[in-house]
Amino acid sequence: MKSALSILPNPVVRRLPRYLTHVRELRRADLAWVSSRGLAEALGLTSSTVRQDLSHLSLAGVSKRGYETRRLEEVLREELDGRKAHRLVIVGAGYLGCALALHGDLAEHRFETCGIFDNDVAVIGTQVGKLRVKPMSLLRGVVQGKGVEIGIIAVPAHAAQEVADRLVLAGIRGIVNLAYVHLRVPRRVAVVDSRILASLQELAYAIKTRHGAT
Amino acid sequence: MKSALSILPNPVVRRLPRYLTHVRELRRADLAWVSSRGLAEALGLTSSTVRQDLSHLSLAGVSKRGYETRRLEEVLREELDGRKAHRLVIVGAGYLGCALALHGDLAEHRFETCGIFDNDVAVIGTQVGKLRVKPMSLLRGVVQGKGVEIGIIAVPAHAAQEVADRLVLAGIRGIVNLAYVHLRVPRRVAVVDSRILASLQELAYAIKTRHGAT
DNA sequence: TAGATTGTTAATCGATTAACAATC
DNA sequence: TAGATTGTTAATCGATTAACAATC
Numbered sequence: 398m399k400s401a402l403s404i405l406p407n408p409v410v411r412r413l414p415r416y417l418t419h420v421r422e423l424r425r426a427d428l429a430w431v432s433s434r435g436l437a438e439a440l441g442l443t444s445s446t447v448r449q450d451l452s453h454l455s456l457a458g459v460s461k462r463g464y465e466t467r468r469l470e471e472v473l474r475e476e477l478d479g480r481k482a483h484r485l486v487i488v489g490a491g492y493l494g495c496a497l498a499l500h501g502d503l504a505e506h507r508f509e510t511c512g513i514f515d516n517d518v519a520v521i522g523t524q525v526g527k528l529r530v531k532p533m534s535l536l537r538g539v540v541q542g543k544g545v546e547i548g549i550i551a552v553p554a555h556a557a558q559e560v561a562d563r564l565v566l567a568g569i570r571g572i573v574n575l576a577y578v579h580l581r582v583p584r585r586v587a588v589v590d591s592r593i594l595a596s597l598q599e600l601a602y603a604i605k606t607r608h609g610a611t
Numbered sequence: 612m613k614s615a616l617s618i619l620p621n622p623v624v625r626r627l628p629r630y631l632t633h634v635r636e637l638r639r640a641d642l643a644w645v646s647s648r649g650l651a652e653a654l655g656l657t658s659s660t661v662r663q664d665l666s667h668l669s670l671a672g673v674s675k676r677g678y679e680t681r682r683l684e685e686v687l688r689e690e691l692d693g694r695k696a697h698r699l700v701i702v703g704a705g706y707l708g709c710a711l712a713l714h715g716d717l718a719e720h721r722f723e724t725c726g727i728f729d730n731d732v733a734v735i736g737t738q739v740g741k742l743r744v745k746p747m748s749l750l751r752g753v754v755q756g757k758g759v760e761i762g763i764i765a766v767p768a769h770a771a772q773e774v775a776d777r778l779v780l781a782g783i784r785g786i787v788n789l790a791y792v793h794l795r796v797p798r799r800v801a802v803v804d805s806r807i808l809a810s811l812q813e814l815a816y817a818i819k820t821r822h823g824a825t
Numbered sequence: 826t827a828g829a830t831t832g833t834t835a836a837t838c839g840a841t842t843a844a845c846a847a848t849c
Numbered sequence: 850t851a852g853a854t855t856g857t858t859a860a861t862c863g864a865t866t867a868a869c870a871a872t873c
Contacts, residue, residue, distance in 0.1 A: 404820050408864065414809040419793040432830065440793065444830090445866050452832065460830050460873040477812040479819060485811070492713065496706035502768070502791055502808050508815075546818060547811065554716070571814045573807065577716055579633040579654065587817040591810035593787065594716050595628040596803045597699070597761065598691040600785045601722075603801040604760060605693060606618050622840065646854065658854090659842050666856065674849040674854050831872075842861070848854085 432463035489551035646677035
């Protein structure tokens with residue numbers, strides 16, 4: 398059992414949400430314990446990998462029983478969602494941006510949407526859930542005023558780089574990029590690409606080579 | 612230069628879309644050549660990695676000049692999008708499903724949307740772009756009738772497993788899962804998770820540990 | 826107790842990086 | 850020509866898996 402603030406290897410970080418979603422299922426089914434073998438089989442890993450991964454968390458398994466699902470969910474959420482809320486803004490109020498703004502899961506995981514922005518006068522001012530779409534000119538003020546850390550780019554590919562530049566200028570620390578373009582940003586800003594088209598391409602490749610993937 | 616049908620390591624497959632999107636930028640800027648070093652710097656890799664990656668493709672670089680951007684885009688698209696179209700269905704006609712259905716990029720990369728489905732009578736029958744939302748009862752017929760290979764799950768988490776089951780039953784070969792749940796499917800079916808919440812969590816972690824990522 | 830399961834160390838595997846001869 | 854850049858081999862690094870003593 399290590400300190401929760403040690404730096405986890407990236408492959409581990411990317412597996413944590415999978416553990417979390419599976420463990421929630423187990424809890425829903427009222428299972429109080431799960432073994433490394435059980436997790437491994439459900440997620441397509443080896444039990445060794447599971448034990449290695451979980452050894453990074455503040456959690457102790459119990460011989461013969463495994464890990465307590467309640468505690469496991471707790472530490473996974475703590476590791477993934479952190480202790481304080483993450484503030485974010487969404488840029489782009491098309492279907493994709495609206496889907497995000499209306500998506501209750503984010504708030505449930507301590508991601509707080511502080512604004513949604515667009516440059517189209519036809520949508521500026523319209524209501525999306527509890528938010529009203531704001532013009533891009535107000536982006537900087539909101540980011541700095543509310544201490545927003547994260548920007549989600551939900552605009553068409555051709556506009557994404559410009560949006561990224563404005564987010565960087567506003568002082569954002571990380572970007573989730575949903576557009577199918579490569580963004581250039583200063584090194585201090587972290588970017589995670591999350592693009593359905595890229596996922597489709599990965600999947601098509603996996604199918605072509607007859608080979609399950611996740 | 613190897614045959615394009617050799618099996619690429621997964622880390623390579625996941626980098627290919629990034630090369631592709633960057634190379635398109637270069638072409639737009641009318642740059643005819645790019646070196647491994649140029650690509651590496653733009654994408655945050657080493658030039659060694661770039662040369663290793665590209666050596667898997669049917670493409671030869673030229674000493675002193677690098678790779679021809681036109682040809683590079685061509686082989687990347689061939690590798691990623693394949694030669695024939697991939698047929699897909701979207702399940703869930705909420706904002707997210709509609710965003711996908713209306714998203715021109717898919718068709719441009721040879722992903723052909725053959726249907727959009729929902730079980731809500733309020734949306735069944737409504738028009739989304741060129742498609743009309745169909746009831747779930749017609750899923751199987753469409754999948755089998757049109758030879759659909761891929762299903763995209765764009766429904767709330769609590770409904771995702773059931774949708775996955777129906778897609779599997781219909782004979783789908785791969786699933787892109789946008790819901791924040793872990794799906795259980797038979798081994799022959801490939802699943803790629805593409806979840807914005809997981810990307811946010813990965814990003815939050817990267818920010819926390821002061822560390823750029825992609 | 827006997828058997829199952831953890832936590833951890835050591836072994837293996839695979840991916841990334843370095844290095845350099847070949848080449849334009 | 851001299852210098853830059855590829856393609857590839859070898860070295861390094863890191864992640865996954867195997868193995869097993871400790872433990873409940």
